[in-house]
Amino acid sequence: MPYRWWILTLLTLGTVINYLDRLALTLLNPLIREELKLDDETYGWVTAAFQGCYTIGFLVMGKFVDRYGTRLGYTVAAIWWSFAGIATTFARAPIDLAVMRGLLGLGEAGNFPSAIKAVAEWFPPKDRAFATGIFNAGTNVATMIGPALFVAMSGMYGWRACFAITGGLGLIWAITWWFSYYVPQSANEPAGAKAEPMPWSQTLRYRQTWGFALGKFFSDPVWWFLLFWLPLYLYNVRGLDMKQVSWILPFIYFVADIGSVAGGWLSGYFMRQGWPVARARKAALLVFACMPPIAAAAVLVDNLYVAVGLFSLATAAHQGWSANLYTITSDVFPRRAVASVTGIGGAVGGFSGMLFSAIVPGYVVPRLGYVPLFLGMSCFYLIGWVCIHALLRNFEPVEDSLAAEQR
DSSP states (O other): OOHHHHHHHHHHHHHHHHHHHHHHHHHHHHHHHHHHHHHHHHHHHHHHHHHHHHHHHHHHHHHHHHHHOHHHHHHHHHHHHHHHHGGGGGGOOOHHHHHHHHHHHHHEEEEEEHHHHHHHHHHHHHHHHHHHHHHHHHHHHHHHHHHHHHHHHHHHOOOOHHHHHHHHHHHHHHHHHHHHOOGGGOOOOOOTTTSSSOOOOHHTTOOHHHHHHHEEETHHHHHHHHHHHHHHHHTTTTTHHHHHHHHHHHHHHHHHHHHHHHHHHHHHHHHHTTTOHHHHHHHHHHHHHHHHHGGGGGTTTHHHHHHHHHHHHHHHHHHHHHHTTTHHHHHHHHHHHHHHHHHHHHHHHHHHHIIIIIHHHHHHHHHHHHHHHHHHHHHHHHHHHHHHHHHTTTTOOOHHHHHHHHO
């Protein structure tokens, strides 16, 4: 159906705005740090506030989206995070910033459960990873346009106005989504099945849930670390200024966009060659899990352009990995559980992100530098792949007991 491409466009734009809101603090850090007196340790705790609330928000929003549907769930999430972003303009101290970032995290957690469920409702299994790769590329589009956008806006209006502008974009998107989205008839489940999400007590019993969650635990913190700390690494270690970073980061995340779409395409290609779903997804995940240990050499080389190329490989690998990992939930779970399971995995990944991309770096970077973190975390994907392989096995589908009773 042609309309599904309009839905996918909205999912991509929503993800772009979602990431612009969360990137604002990192990209504007040199200006905010000077005014609000943020050192590395305090910055770590501010990002931890976002990550902690983001973790809780995944659980809450995943259940909310499964209960009330993708249309209402995504709208509520977008309105919440947009107002939280606008409220950041009033921050006067680090504690204010931490509170506003926490509220932002609660709302922004609704993005992926909503988007993954929408893809499951509009796309068949062989196309879901590709569709996920496209909207997930929105995270990189935001990082590509964000540096230049925020440099320009902060130069004209100041750093506080940047939060208000991106928050306003989110509100416009929420209105558009509300009047655009509906569940296609072919995606409707038996009467009553859509009304009640699968209980957590049931969801948590399945090893498939924990396979997905551990995959998130060992991959999410790497992405968050790159998102929060790579700009600071470029500023503090490589000695670059905001203008230089404003072209380096877009290039790095442009390559990540390629990885996102290629990751979704790769598993779909394997399926079109006759591979079963489990083999196709695991093979694609393994390809991308092997790239980060190579990319970690970026912190060991002196040449800036080689380092940028290796950082680009790292972001592309993560996005190719994520395009396949997110699709696992709709591969093995009934639709009424997709957002909830995505939320559980996102919460586990958020906790890991809070630990390894916020709290730990805040203490390690001032004392040992960035090298141990980049090298150590590059191996996380391979550990995650082993967990997925062991727990998801052949991607046996989880039986929806309610639907089975109604049949």
